[in-house]
Amino acid sequence: MPTIAVKDMTGKEVGKIDLSDAVFGVEPNVNVMHDVVKNQLANRRQGTQSALTRSEVSGGGKKPWRQKGTGHARQGSTRAPQWTHGGIVFAPKPRDYSYTLNKKVRRLALKSAFSSKVKDNEMIVLDSISMDSYKTKTVADMLKALGADKTVLLVLPENNKNVIASARNIPGVKTALTNTLNVYDVLNADKFIVVKDAVAQIEEVYA
Numbered sequence: 001m002p003t004i005a006v007k008d009m010t011g012k013e014v015g016k017i018d019l020s021d022a023v024f025g026v027e028p029n030v031n032v033m034h035d036v037v038k039n040q041l042a043n044r045r046q047g048t049q050s051a052l053t054r055s056e057v058s059g060g061g062k063k064p065w066r067q068k069g070t071g072h073a074r075q076g077s078t079r080a081p082q083w084t085h086g087g088i089v090f091a092p093k094p095r096d097y098s099y100t101l102n103k104k105v106r107r108l109a110l111k112s113a114f115s116s117k118v119k120d121n122e123m124i125v126l127d128s129i130s131m132d133s134y135k136t137k138t139v140a141d142m143l144k145a146l147g148a149d150k151t152v153l154l155v156l157p158e159n160n161k162n163v164i165a166s167a168r169n170i171p172g173v174k175t176a177l178t179n180t181l182n183v184y185d186v187l188n189a190d191k192f193i194v195v196k197d198a199v200a201q202i203e204e205v206y207a
Contacts, residue, residue, distance in 0.1 A: 001025065002118050006125045006196060011145030014127050017196065019118065022207040028112040028119065036101060036109035036183045043098040050094055054079050054087030106183075111206060113186040124148065124193045131162040139166045143173065146193065153189035155181065157197035178202050 002025050006015040019025065054060070060079025067074050081089045117123040124146055131138055143152060151172040156163060159177060167173045174185060178201040186192060194202070 004118065004123060004125050006127050007146060008127045009129060009142045009145070011142075011147070017125055017199065019199070020203040020207050023111055023203050024114050024118045024123075026108075026111050026115045028116040029108060030112075032105055032109045033112050033116075033183055033187065036106055037187065039099065039101050040182060040184045045097040047095050047097050049092045051088040051091035053091045054081060056091075057085065057087045059085070107206060109183045110181065110186070113183045114192075114202070114206075117186065117192040122190065122192055124191060125199060126193055126195045128197075129156070129160070129163055129195055131160070131166060134162055134165045136166050136169045139163065139173070140170055143170070143193075146191070148191035148193060150190040151188060152191045152193060153185050155192070155194040155198045155202075157195050157201055178205065 001021050002019045003016055004019060005013045006017050008014050054077070057079045060077040060083075062078075064075045064078050065072060075083075077083075079086045081087055114123075126146075129142070143149065152174070154163075154167060154173065154175045156175060156177055164175045167175050174189070176185060178198050181202070
């Protein structure tokens with residue numbers, strides 16, 4: 001059972017917490033995490049790219065020159081792909097890139113992501129976070145005290161508008177609730193900061 005220090009907003013250690021082996025202590029499955037991240041990025045694609053084929057480009061209705069006797073290669077249209085202003089070969093068309101993965105695969109990937117953060121000492125448990133008003137400097141000072149100066153994923157147990165609005169202006173900082181966590185955001189963050197109450201929620205859902 002992995003044990004991790006609990007810190008306050010000043011970076012001071014105020015206790016320790018035992019994490020669930022079933023969620024934070026599994027052997028990270030790199031292949032599954034890769035599959036899920038690839039799936040997430042594919043599902044985000046708009047799929048709106050479009051280009052014109054030779055049948056859709058305007059013009060080109062007349063044969064440029066006769067078939068034989070000119071010394072040129074035979075041509076049937078000035079809108080064939082080899083011509084300037086011609087159509088595109090195998091032109092991309094709007095399509096849906098999304099596909100689904102099994103629920104068990106997605107859950108294993110998320111557990112693997114959690115466990116990899118614990119294993120690499122990139123997870124920080126925060127005792128609590130409370131703010132009376134929007135104050136970006138308060139969050140920035142907290143992150144500096146915690147040694148989180150790069151990309152950060154801050155996981156909250158409930159929707160706290162003051163914290164979310166205060167963290168929004170800091171480059172590389174992203175906030176999430178326990179029910180919106182995904183593998184890409186967890187792995188993409190250099191520091192995975194979770195409020196203590198959110199840890200209990202994660203273990204309740206995924207254990």
